[in-house]
Amino acid sequence: xxxxxxxxxxxxxxxxxxxxxxxxxxxxxxxxxxxxxxxxxxxxxxxxxxxxxxxxxxxxxxxxxxxxxxxxxxxxxxxxxxxxxxxxxxxxxxxxxxxxxxxxxxxxxxxxxxxxxxxxxxxxxxxxxxxxxxxxxxxxxxxxxxxxxxxxxxxxxxxxxxxxxxxxxxxxxxxxxxxxxxxxxxxxxxxxxxxxxxxxxxxxxxxxxxxxxxxxxxxxxxxxxxxxxxxxxxxxxxxxxxxxxxxxxxxx
Amino acid sequence: xxxxxxxxxxxxxxxxxxxxxxxxxxxxxxxxxxxxxxxxxxxxxxxxxxxxxxxxxxxxxxxxxxxxxxxxxxxxxxxxxxxxxxxxxxxxxxxxxxxxxxxxxxxxxxxxxxxxxxxxxxxxxxxxxxxxxxxxxxxxxxxxxxxxxxxxxxxxxxxxxxxxxxxxxxxxxxxxxxxxxxxxxxxxxxxxxxxxxxxxxxxxxxxxxxxxxxxxxxxxxxxxxxxxx
Numbered sequence: 087x088x089x090x091x092x093x094x095x096x097x098x099x100x101x102x103x104x105x106x107x108x109x110x111x112x113x114x115x116x117x118x119x120x121x122x123x124x125x126x127x128x129x130x131x132x133x134x135x136x137x138x139x140x141x142x143x144x145x146x147x148x149x150x151x152x153x154x155x156x157x158x159x160x161x162x163x164x165x166x167x168x169x170x171x172x173x174x175x176x177x178x179x180x181x182x183x184x185x186x187x188x189x190x191x192x193x194x195x196x197x198x199x200x201x202x203x204x205x206x207x208x209x210x211x212x213x214x215x216x217x218x219x220x221x222x223x224x225x226x227x228x229x230x231x232x233x234x235x236x237x238x239x240x241x242x243x244x245x246x247x248x249x250x251x252x253x254x255x256x257x258x259x260x261x262x263x264x265x266x267x268x269x270x271x272x273x274x275x276x277x278x279x280x281x282x283x284x285x286x287x288x289x290x291x292x293x294x295x296x297x298x299x300x301x302x303x304x305x306x307x308x309x310x311x312x313x314x315x316x317x318x319x320x321x322x323x324x325x326x327x328x329x330x331x332x333x334x335x336x337x338x
Numbered sequence: 339x340x341x342x343x344x345x346x347x348x349x350x351x352x353x354x355x356x357x358x359x360x361x362x363x364x365x366x367x368x369x370x371x372x373x374x375x376x377x378x379x380x381x382x383x384x385x386x387x388x389x390x391x392x393x394x395x396x397x398x399x400x401x402x403x404x405x406x407x408x409x410x411x412x413x414x415x416x417x418x419x420x421x422x423x424x425x426x427x428x429x430x431x432x433x434x435x436x437x438x439x440x441x442x443x444x445x446x447x448x449x450x451x452x453x454x455x456x457x458x459x460x461x462x463x464x465x466x467x468x469x470x471x472x473x474x475x476x477x478x479x480x481x482x483x484x485x486x487x488x489x490x491x492x493x494x495x496x497x498x499x500x501x502x503x504x505x506x507x508x509x510x511x512x513x514x515x516x517x518x519x520x521x522x523x524x525x526x527x528x529x530x531x532x533x534x535x536x537x538x539x540x541x542x543x544x545x546x547x548x549x550x551x552x553x554x555x556x557x558x559x560x561x562x563x564x565x566x567x
Binding site: 293294297321322323324329330333334335336 | 344345348414415416417418419420421552553554
């Protein structure tokens with residue numbers, strides 16, 4: 087097993103008086119794909135958002151516990167949250183490109199982080215679009231509006247936008263749930279390639295997708311992390327009865 | 339309606355395949371029992387029944403295979419469902435082979451019609467009974483998810499192997515004493531060997547059942563007498 091990218095322990099999260107995560111402990115190895123599965127409302131997306139402090143935006147949300155990224159606590163007061171989110175990028179359920187050109191979507195992050203030279207930006211845009219397996223489809227229309235792309239292309243554009251700032255971790259929250267089968271297959275193939283460079287953490291409701299693309303799977307239920315292990319084991323002989331019942335469709 | 343059972347259709351589909359497997363198990367037992375009876379009683383009609391029944395056995399096995407494929411395509415099973423489908427698929431193959439061995443015995447039986455047997459048949463019918471018991475045990479273990487029962491089936495294979503060896507030695511002696519019995523004795527050795535192989539398939543059924551229940555791959559020899567040397 088490779089080095090741990092994230093080490094999380096005793097993580098509790100409350101939305102007001104409601105506890106959404108209970109004493110979660112999990113380590114996420116570097117350059118692997120980890121899938122979070124579980125029924126709606128089980129806390130998996132909440133947990134994903136803890137990893138780059140996206141929950142900071144939610145009023146009355148309180149986080150306790152330790153979330154170590156490369157052995158440094160990201161909830162420590164001295165954490166530069168902007169830098170954290172550069173290192174830990176995110177792709178959402180519905181493609182959400184900015185209402186600007188394809189080029190500007192990808193160049194947005196690097197510009198924000200101080201890259202201004204045209205040549206340097208051109209190179210980043212190209213590399214990111216190549217990395218997201220979109221370059222060949224858009225190379226001749228980089229100045230077209232991002233909204234003119236298909237849903238699957240838009241999602242890959244969002245991945246390109248996420249990797250343009252050279253992150254170390256990619257968080258994906260149900261990245262294919264709004265896509266057709268072919269676009270889904272492209273994203274899945276892309277995830278397999280992305281893991282050679284990045285640590286990928288993906289939330290999915292599609293069991294088969296988790297089985298196909300992840301190395302590790304973690305099952306969440308009612309705010310608890312019930313079971314984690316190699317995906318192959320989780321999907322052939324899970325240790326916990328609740329995992330078994332969930333993945334075979336007996337509840338959830 | 340109180341609560342919607344989201345597994346209803348899926349569970350029914352699995353049950354249908356399970357029922358087919360039990361039917362196939364019965365058919366395989368029949369083939370072995372009837373073939374050995376036909377040999378013992380020199381019953382030509384019974385032997386023909388076994389030969390004719392092979393098509394039914396084959397088509398049941400194909401039905402199970404198809405059922406497993408369809409189930410996989412429709413429900414993309416995981417965990418216990420996946421192990422059950424895998425067990426059903428592989429058990430159907432073993433049962434179909436046991437049926438084929440019954441057919442082989444029925445074919446050999448034809449050689450004996452109108453001839454006096456060189457010795458009374460005692461151990462061969464005993465072997466057939468054991469094979470039947472083993473299949474019975476496997477089907478029970480499969481339905482009740484009973485790992486202990488499956489282990490007992492594996493252990494029964496020892497008796498079958500002992501009888502096979504004993505039969506071979508006896509027939510060998512008879513052949514040495516009287517070369518005129520060689521033809522019949524050789525056919526009986528083949529019958530004994532077919533039953534011994536049927537037992538091996540039955541231990542496969544037990545292994546698959548244990549995998550289905552526990553998720554652990556086991557080898558039948560783990561539950562059998564340790565071999566010397």
